[in-house]
Each structure stands twice: as C-alpha cells, then as structure tokens.
Amino acid sequence: MWQRWRERFIEKTIAASGMFSIIVVILIFLFLLKEGLALFRTVPMTDFLGGDRWYPISEPPRFGVLPLILGSCVVTLGAIVLAVPVSIASALFISEIAAGWAKDALKTGIELLAAIPSVVLGFLGMAVLAPWIKYLFQLPTGLTALTGSIILALMAMPTIVSITEDALAAVPRGYREAALALGATRWQMMSRVLLPAARPGILAAVMLGIGRVIGETMAVMMVTGNAAVIPRSVLQPVRTMTATIAAEMGEAVRGSDHYFALFAIGIVLFAISFLLNAAADLFLHQERH
Amino acid sequence: MSQPKLQVEHLNLSYGPFHALNDITMAIAPRQVTAMIGPSGCGKSSLLRCFNRMNELIEQARMTGRILLDGEDITQTATPLVTLRKRIGMVFQRPNPFPLSIFENLAFGVRIHELAAGRAIPQIVEHSLQAVGLWDPLKDRLRRSALRLSLEQQQRLCIARLLAVQPEVLLMDEPCSALDPIATAKVEELIHQLKREYTIVIVTHNMQQAARVSDATGFLLLGELIEFDATERIFTAPRDPRTEAYITGRFG
Ligand SMILES: Nc1ncnc2c1ncn2[C@@H]1O[C@H](COP(=O)(O)OP(=O)(O)O)[C@@H](O)[C@H]1O
Ligand SMILES: [Mg+2]
Numbered sequence: 001m002w003q004r005w006r007e008r009f010i011e012k013t014i015a016a017s018g019m020f021s022i023i024v025v026i027l028i029f030l031f032l033l034k035e036g037l038a039l040f041r042t043v044p045m046t047d048f049l050g051g052d053r054w055y056p057i058s059e060p061p062r063f064g065v066l067p068l069i070l071g072s073c074v075v076t077l078g079a080i081v082l083a084v085p086v087s088i089a090s091a092l093f094i095s096e097i098a099a100g101w102a103k104d105a106l107k108t109g110i111e112l113l114a115a116i117p118s119v120v121l122g123f124l125g126m127a128v129l130a131p132w133i134k135y136l137f138q139l140p141t142g143l144t145a146l147t148g149s150i151i152l153a154l155m156a157m158p159t160i161v162s163i164t165e166d167a168l169a170a171v172p173r174g175y176r177e178a179a180l181a182l183g184a185t186r187w188q189m190m191s192r193v194l195l196p197a198a199r200p201g202i203l204a205a206v207m208l209g210i211g212r213v214i215g216e217t218m219a220v221m222m223v224t225g226n227a228a229v230i231p232r233s234v235l236q237p238v239r240t241m242t243a244t245i246a247a248e249m250g251e252a253v254r255g256s257d258h259y260f261a262l263f264a265i266g267i268v269l270f271a272i273s274f275l276l277n278a279a280a281d282l283f284l285h286q287e288r289h
Numbered sequence: 290m291s292q293p294k295l296q297v298e299h300l301n302l303s304y305g306p307f308h309a310l311n312d313i314t315m316a317i318a319p320r321q322v323t324a325m326i327g328p329s330g331c332g333k334s335s336l337l338r339c340f341n342r343m344n345e346l347i348e349q350a351r352m353t354g355r356i357l358l359d360g361e362d363i364t365q366t367a368t369p370l371v372t373l374r375k376r377i378g379m380v381f382q383r384p385n386p387f388p389l390s391i392f393e394n395l396a397f398g399v400r401i402h403e404l405a406a407g408r409a410i411p412q413i414v415e416h417s418l419q420a421v422g423l424w425d426p427l428k429d430r431l432r433r434s435a436l437r438l439s440l441e442q443q444q445r446l447c448i449a450r451l452l453a454v455q456p457e458v459l460l461m462d463e464p465c466s467a468l469d470p471i472a473t474a475k476v477e478e479l480i481h482q483l484k485r486e487y488t489i490v491i492v493t494h495n496m497q498q499a500a501r502v503s504d505a506t507g508f509l510l511l512g513e514l515i516e517f518d519a520t521e522r523i524f525t526a527p528r529d530p531r532t533e534a535y536i537t538g539r540f541g
Contacts, residue, residue, distance in 0.1 A: 172385070174381060174383055174385035175385060175387055175388070177343065177346075177381065177385070178381065178385045178386075178387065178447070178450075179387070179397070180343070180346065180374070181341055181343055181374055181378065181379040181381075182374060182375075182378065182397065182398045182401070182450070182451070182454060183370070183371045183372070183373075183374035183375040183398070183401065183402060183454065184371075184397075184401050185371060185401075188401050192397065192400075192401070193387050193389075193397075196387075196388065196389060197387070197388045
C-alpha cells in the first residue's frame with residue numbers, strides 16, 4: 001500500500017517536472033512573441049526586416065534589422081567555413097588514424113576547448129587575435145567579422161568534432177574492410193566510403209555547430225567591432241543580432257519601440273535556431289534508417 | 290600438375306600469444322574452386338585473410354612463412370598492398386555493399402585503380418553485373434541505393450564489385466551463410482561459372498557446400514591443416530581419422 005503510494009508520487013513528480021519545463025518554454029515563447037510583435041503596431045514589418053539602417057535612438061528612429069541579420073550570417077558563415085574542414089579532419093584523425101597517446105591528447109584538447117568560457121575566448125580574441133589581424137591586413141581596426149569568425153570557429157569545433165566522431169564510429173566495420181580489401185588506400189576508403197556513409201551525422205554536426213555559433217553573444221560582442229552596417233567584406237567591423245540585444249537591452253526604455261524591436265530580433269534569432277535544430281534532427285533521424 | 294596459383298609454405302599466424310595457424314603448407318590450383326572446411330574457430334577466415342594480408346589491420350597479428358602468387362612471394366613488406374588486393378579480391382560473410390548507389394558500388398574499384406575513365410566505366414559496370422546475373426533485374430535501377438537490394442542480390446553485387454577490378458583470385462569467406470537455401474543454391478551456381486576465369490578459395494562450415502562446389506578441399510582443425518586433397522577423395526576416402534570424424538558429422 002505504502003509502496004504503491006510512493007510509486008505514484010514519484011511518477012507524478014516526474015510528470016510534473018516534465019510538464020513544468022514545457023510550460024516554461026511555452027511561456028517564454030509567448031512572452032517573446034507578445035513583446036516582439038508589439039513593434040509592428042508602429043513600425044511596418046517590411047521596414048524592420050528589409051531596412052538597412054539600425055538607428056534605434058535617432059529621431060526618427062530606424063529599426064532596419066538587415067545589417068544585424070547579415071552581420072550574424074557573415075560571422076557565422078565564416079566560422080563554419082573555418083571550423084568544418086578542420087573539425088572533420090580532426091574527427092577522422094581521432095577515429096581512424098590516431099592510436100594511443102595521440103588520440104587521447106587530441107580528444108582531451110578538444111574537450112578542453114569546449115570548457116573555455118566564451119568570455120575568456122573573447123578576451124583572447126581582443127588581446128591577441130585582433131592586433132594580429134590588424135597588422136596582417138593593415139586595417140584601421142582588428143575588430144572585424146573575420147576575428148569573430150575565428151573565435152566562433154574555436155567554439156563550434158568541439159560540437160562538430162564530437163558528433164562527427166560518433167557518426168564515423170557508427171559506420172559498420174564491413175564498409176571499411178570491403179574498401180581496403182578492394183585495394184583502396186586508407187585515404188580513398190575514408191573519402192569515398194566513410195564520409196559518404198556518415199554524411200547525415202556530419203550534416204547534423206554542422207547544423208548544431210551553426211546553432212552553437214549563431215546564438216553566441218559575449219565573445220562576438222567583444223571582437224567584432226559592433227558597427228551596424230551592411231557588411232561588404234569580412235575585414236570590416238560588423239554587428240550581430242545577439243550582440244545588439246545584449247548591448248542595448250540595458251538602455252532601452254521599457255515599453256518603447258526600441259525595447260520591442262530588441263524582442264523582435266529575439267524572435268528572428270529564435271526562428272533561425274529552431275530551424276537549424278529541426279534540420280539537424282531531420283538528418284540524425286534520417287541516419288537511423 | 291601446372292604451376293599452382295597460390296603456394297603456401299610453412300605459414301604461421303598468431304594473434305598476440307594465441308597461435309591461430311600452425312605451419313600450413315598447401316598449393317592452390319588455378320581456375321579451380323578450393324574449399325577450406327573445419328569447425329568454427331579453427332582458423333579458416335584467418336587463413337583466407339593471409340592471402341590478401343587483411344590480417345595486417347589487426348595490430349597484434351604476426352605472420353611468418355611464405356605465400357607465392359604465381360611464384361612470387363607476396364608476404365614481403367615491399368609487396369604493394371594495393372596491387373595485391375586488386376589481384377586477390379575478397380567476398381565477406383555478411384554482404385557489405387557500400388551505402389552508395391549500385392552504380393557507384395561497381396565503379397568504386399575501377400576508379401581507385403584507375404582502370405578506366407569516362408564512358409568506359411558504365412561498360413565495366415554492365416559487364417560485371419552481367420557476370421553475376423544482375424544486369425537484367427537491375428539495369429534500370431543503377432542509381433538506387435545498393436542497401437535496398439535483397440541479401441542475395443547484395444552478395445552478388447559484392448562479387449560483381451570485385452569482378453570489376455579484374456582480379457585473378459577470389460577469396461570467399463562463408464559467402465552464403467547469411468542467405469536462405471534458394472539464394473545459396475543460386476550463389477553456388479554462380480561460383481561454378483566463375484571458376485572458368487578465376488581461381489576461387491571458399492571458406493565454409495557447410496560440408497555439403499564444399500562437396501558441391503569445390504575441386505579441392507582442405508580440412509583445418511585448431512589451426513592445423515589436417516588434410517588437403519581432391520574434394521572427391523576427402524569426402525569418400527579421407528586419410529586422417531579426424532577428417533573422417535568431421536565429415537561424417539561426429540564433431541564440429
Ligand atoms: N582479431 C583477433 N584477435 C585475436 N584472436 C583472433 C582474432 N581473430 C580470430 N581470432 C582467433 O583465431 C581463431 C581462428 O579464428 P577464425 O580464423 O575467425 O576461425 P574460423 O573462420 O575458422 O571460424 C579463433 O580461435 C579466434 O578466436
Ligand atoms: Mg570465419
């Protein structure tokens with residue numbers, strides 16, 4: 001009797017916790033929608049999404065989010081272009097080539113990379129990387145989209161490497177043996193059989209890597225220079241959506257258009273992250289068939 | 290007897306402390322089917338994997354002795370593995386087509402060995418599929434994933450994938466063990482046709498299969514080659530009492 005009562009209590013508690021987290025997510029989402037959509041009572045949606053000027057406190061204010069979306073895209077794309085090849089190569093090295101201490105060393109190194117707080121990476125970017133980029137390209141400032149991409153690539157790597165590694169480990173040994181027994185070299189085996197076989201998992205890894213990068217705030221704010229202009233080159237300062245929200249939320253007057261506009265940016269970010277996660281899920285799911 | 294295709298001399302193989310093959314000496318005749326039989330764990334697969342040196346993927350495996358292919362020692366470190374494995378191909382126990390299209394599976398070997406390019410590749414694909422009787426059923430579905438084929442068709446495809454690189458020897462490690470009896474019969478029929486052009490070494494723990502498809506048979510027991518002779522002779526008048534015990538089903 002007591003036993004049964006206890007079982008039911010535990011079950012109910014677990015169910016309640018699950019429900020609670022779902023409810024919290026829904027509430028956050030509703031709040032975001034309510035505050036964000038309030039902007040469009042005074043500012044047309046096209047001015048927001050299509051406008052190329054973000055002057056939230058000038059008179060009249062301009063809430064064109066395009067430079068911020070493009071800023072996020074440029075920095076993210078750059079980070080992915082830098083991180084993906086290196087990450088896939090590292091995963092291949094860990095799972096197929098390295099043995100013994102080299103494998104352990106690399107795995108530990110990448111785990112440590114994941115453990116570095118983003119503000120520390122941002123600080124390193126400012127103190128070390130930015131002066132270096134300024135010097136190398138002879139720029140007026142080293143705080144550029146490229147600087148942000150490099151720092152973000154370092155942050156995305158651990159995610160991409162570890163998920164790619166899992167995807168490679170899930171490829172049946174028979175494929176490797178078949179390729180080698182046909183006279184393939186190790187590299188041919190990896191590039192022509194292993195990578196295609198692991199492709200869904202690798203795509204998911206890249207999606208999650210992008211998700212990690214696009215939501216990052218602190219480091220980007222520190223190293224990208226924060227100029228809200230449409231980027232024409234990766235060697236220009238840019239400003240991302242996340243950095244904008246973080247930097248301006250403190251000074252925006254509650255209930256003002258500026259305040260609502262920051263929430264509207266939040267909706268855009270949320271939508272992008274959601275789509276990325278859904279895509280990653282789709283790829284991972286597809287892999288299981 | 291003509292020169293053997295493969296000559297095995299005092300072959301020993303160990304996995305770390307475990308001695309898996311003990312002083313094997315035998316000669317495999319060209320364009321014949323040679324079967325290796327014996328109970329599970331006696332070293333049949335290990336022996337087969339010496340011929341294409343796949344055991345070298347296993348870190349602790351050590352091989353001594355000589356294996357001559359057309360009179361040439363292939364156990365030397367200088368032997369290029371890529372060419373060796375092109376000449377001596379292998380079919381595995383579980384069909385293992387690549388998770389690529391049927392066409393790409395067949396083109397794989399042709400591409401890595403640069404045997405042909407451009408328009409010649411589809412021709413090789415067609416020939417190889419024809420050789421295993423898959424051309425007619427599959428010719429309109431070459432772009433489909435090879436994983437969607439039945440197990441029997443997958444195994445045939447794996448054989449076709451080998452034929453595409455024009456090997457000389459086919460090693461088959463229990464090629465029918467994942468197949469049902471009807472599919473098995475079809476693959477055995479295929480093996481029978483292939484021996485006109487290829488030297489075949491087949492491992493099986495199915496004695497009826499050895500009796501049906503092979504010309505010569507070797508009986509392995511605990512890493513030792515107990516007896517090696519014409520199949521007819523092994524199955525009708527074995528010299529060693531252990532062979533007799535095995536083929537009459539008294540152990541194994
Ligand atoms: N990679 C390996 N490491 C250690 N021992 C192995 C390995 N592969 C096979 N063996 C051992 O070698 C013996 C022969 O194995 P195998 O050649 O697979 O036998 P069979 O194919 O006749 O069933 C078995 O006792 C097995 O346990
Ligand atoms: Mg075996």
